[in-house]
Amino acid sequence: MSLYLGVEDFERLVVDELDRLPDDMVAGLDNVVFVVEDRPEDGSLDLLGLYDGWALTERDRYGVGELPDRIIVYREPHLAACGDMDELRDEVHTTLVHEIAHFYGIDDERLHELGWA
Template sequence: MIDIPEARFEELVADALDTIPAALAKHMDNVVVLVEDRAVDPNLLGLYQGIPLTERAEYGVGGAMPDRITIFRQPILRSCSSEAEVVEQVRITVVHEVAHHFGIDDDRLAELGWA
């Protein structure tokens, strides 16, 4: 396990978010991204909570509460042995959770190499 200070970890999450193409990022105006130290499930690296964009019209959702993406610091740090690994795992986790916002499920993410 590597230790990276909370502030630095938050920078890594922000950097990963900055890599999302502008054409997609503009559809994330109702998403809050948080960093928490621990998850209830110690193996959970990130969590998307909300209604995916692909389902909003189906439910007639307008003016919905913000979706929430949480990135869990300690589980990511436990799975890595270097800062370079943390950078890559944060990027993968952020992309994975953002993909859920766009309606992409875990099976498809695994096919695409983002599981």
């Protein structure tokens, strides 16, 4: 890995980047939790984050008492992709925006057009 950051420090960095996001971006998040995991289930370093849940545009199928949707940020892929702390902060920021966009129903194609993928 190019960069090392322990679990607690990485979680703190994710929280810091969440706090830096615009209020109107995070205010609408309903029943969503943010989780840091070391790697995706397949063990790869290719995936930086994942939105696991129902997009806001599909919430008509969403029932009462549903478990929270999850936005997962993968620590080891971020560390492998980044050479320094500034790059890591930028990449975590981009990952958070990308996964939050999926909550709002924005797909990868549109995120590419907007420069967030």
